[in-house]
Amino acid sequence: MKKPSFYQSRRDFLAASSALTMGALGGCATPRKSAVAPGFVDAHVHIWTPDTAAYPLAPGVQPSAMQPPSFTAEECLTLVRAHGVSRVVLIQMSFYRYDNRYMLDAMRRYPGVFAGVGIVDGTAPRPQDAMRALARQGVRGFRIHPGSQTVDAWLAAPGQAEMWQCAGDDGLALCPLVGPNALPGIAAMCAKYPRTRVVLDHFARIGVDGQFHEADLAALGALAKFPHVHVKASAFYAFGQKRAPYLDFGPMIRRLRDTFGAQRLMWASDCPYQIQRGHTYADSVALIRDRLDFLSASDRDWMLRGTAEKVFFT
Numbered sequence: 001m002k003k004p005s006f007y008q009s010r011r012d013f014l015a016a017s018s019a020l021t022m023g024a025l026g027g028c029a030t031p032r033k034s035a036v037a038p039g040f041v042d043a044h045v046h047i048w049t050p051d052t053a054a055y056p057l058a059p060g061v062q063p064s065a066m067q068p069p070s071f072t073a074e075e076c077l078t079l080v081r082a083h084g085v086s087r088v089v090l091i092q093m094s095f096y097r098y099d100n101r102y103m104l105d106a107m108r109r110y111p112g113v114f115a116g117v118g119i120v121d122g123t124a125p126r127p128q129d130a131m132r133a134l135a136r137q138g139v140r141g142f143r144i145h146p147g148s149q150t151v152d153a154w155l156a157a158p159g160q161a162e163m164w165q166c167a168g169d170d171g172l173a174l175c176p177l178v179g180p181n182a183l184p185g186i187a188a189m190c191a192k193y194p195r196t197r198v199v200l201d202h203f204a205r206i207g208v209d210g211q212f213h214e215a216d217l218a219a220l221g222a223l224a225k226f227p228h229v230h231v232k233a234s235a236f237y238a239f240g241q242k243r244a245p246y247l248d249f250g251p252m253i254r255r256l257r258d259t260f261g262a263q264r265l266m267w268a269s270d271c272p273y274q275i276q277r278g279h280t281y282a283d284s285v286a287l288i289r290d291r292l293d294f295l296s297a298s299d300r301d302w303m304l305r306g307t308a309e310k311v312f313f314t
């Protein structure tokens, strides 16, 4: 017999509360739209369109870099909705560099469905102005990464200081795409900007060489003392054995749950990359929803919905 999963009971609960609300309203014909969407949140997806006339690729980017050639907002929604995901955090695609329009337009077309993490030029003067202009259009976070610089040079640049300050002042998130070597530098920034929300992409890329090294896990765990640091449990196709059902992530996820708490972990697929070379969306969701027995129903709910909702949708 199929065991009812926690989200089915959550859906039942929401249906029951909605019925109660309607009852309380005396059978009002138009129930108010629930403030709580019942589905999961995928905290990291990239979208792009083959329409490069309307949305040109950044200089130097060839159309052949777009693999798959198309992953539009609509293709994304068709995929994720089939797996119980109702909201998605869009991560500005590097093909478009600092032109965030395709993401912004998708957010406008599907209000409340997409949140956005933008990219601004952190080396330009006053990057906080670009951050605030995007925040006015609903962007809630900014992707940062060292590029070709060393981690030390990157984090010491004036633009980074301004971005970390702005994010802390305005309640925006910074989302470092870094490897474990950058974690001590990120920790120093967290100490200097304690109000700034941080969401580390893809387990800080631990396990990219196939091994979840103890020293790397310790460096990531050292960030748990900063209450505004979150970790994306994501891109399972890219780390460890790189093979579904991805059970080799279990010890790392358990350790992160124990150090950060599930309230600071968020699941994400990193689509469309998760759905290539034999990997599937179903296997990504299933690792957190159904597998890993040490996760409680509450842990699963935080990781699949609550944490990303708190950081990107409220």
Ligand SMILES: [Zn+2]
Pocket (backbone or CB within 6 Å): 044, 046, 091, 270
């Ligand atoms: Zn990504």
